[in-house]
Amino acid sequence: MIRKIISGNEAVATAVKLARVGLTGIYPITPQTSIIEKLAEMKAQGEIQTEIVRVESEHSAMAATYGAALAGIRAFTATASQGLLYMHEMVWWVAGSRVPVVMVVGTRAVGAPWNIWNEHTDFTSERDSGWIMAFASNPQEALDLTIQAFRISEDERVFLPVMVGMDGFILSHTKTNVLIPDQEQIDDYLPPRRQPYVIDPEDPVEIGNMFPPEGYMKLRESIHLALKNSEDIIRQHGREYNKKVSPMIDYSTLNSSYRLEDADYAVVLMGAWAGDAMEAIDVLREKGIKIGMLRVRYLRPWSEKEIRENLEGKKGVLVLDRSTSFGRGGPLYIEVKSTIRDTEVKDIVTGLGGVTVGKSDMIYLFSKFVEGIKEDVTWYYPKEVGKLDVRTPRDIE
């Protein structure tokens, strides 16, 4: 293994290389573009054999990736924001077809209005599509989770696609120290691809043709059960990754915790701002406030078991959502609140569209929470927002 200072996007490209991906369907969209630029560069220099298919839209990027996967090739694509929404239909087709595929989403706000900065709404809005959904908190995790994604996706007990989320710009573009596994380690960890069926002219199959209601519903239940069962399989492959590749980050659980065991209060969040939260927790701990953090690493499968074990019995749980389910607060909040009983759960929606929420904001929010905030969902703006200068172009009579 070697250490290199690289960005999250480069870490993902490196994972794709190490996983010996056979085809990448590409369409550039900020902030994911440099993943495919890096792959194209590797291809030009002869470092990878991946077929790079340039297409005219994200819908086609997923379709090309899907087609290659159906033919038995390890396939990858990446997208963000409007691009993910544009491929939404194909996202469902891939999951419904039960074919292993891996995608990285460099999370970003969704228009209107136009905004290229980070939030998680694009990612969380796919949570009902039948994909396994991991979320990284640093470039190292982006690399590790992308490699594990192939292993999980191609497990015969799963056979579902996996998407790995990564905070746009915050992780995709900032460089940090990343431990890069050797090819031999990954070859040892990641066996040759397995999949439920292939398209083959010698032995043709019809894929996704008309199914009667009961048969269709049975297929839906099959996805549900495979997704539920994937919980243990993710832990199993995580432990194996720790053993064969790197013990640096503990992947034996679906979520990661910080100073939670003896904590009275817990904070739940997902993604890169876990770093700020950890620093804020240290400050509050020094002041005698016993607070800890649970970072969600897998939104799907949602481990009710881990969430309960970690959060039940706490005096209060504060969820920080970087995405929205309009009229209901944050998606993470809804998940947590529906999982734990007898514990007070509050939600803060913030950080949307690139709003910066740092350590001092976290200290403020966490202390306010411990003091007792009233509302269930609070929208938090770190800076004063002036009167927005937006209006309809003409007065309505």
Place this chain on the structure above:
Amino acid sequence: MSLLLDYQYFPITKPGKGAGGKTGSWRVVKPVVDLSKCIGCKACFMFCPESTIVPKGGKVTVDYEYCKGCGVCSNVCPVKAISMVSET
């Protein structure tokens, strides 16, 4: 590969002939292959829009259940081995 897990289903089926493409009684001409002339080039097989030309033993036959009598096969045959015969 063994896929023995009883909760695993995949949305695939084996292709077969559908009832939708059956010719019924409306075809007016049918292609008849003169096997003594046929050189087995499979041009008719390639061009038949209904995939009803069946390669068989180096030559071809026609699946009349699905042939619509369009005459494409007859037109593309380089040795004029297929003639269109009236059915009315």
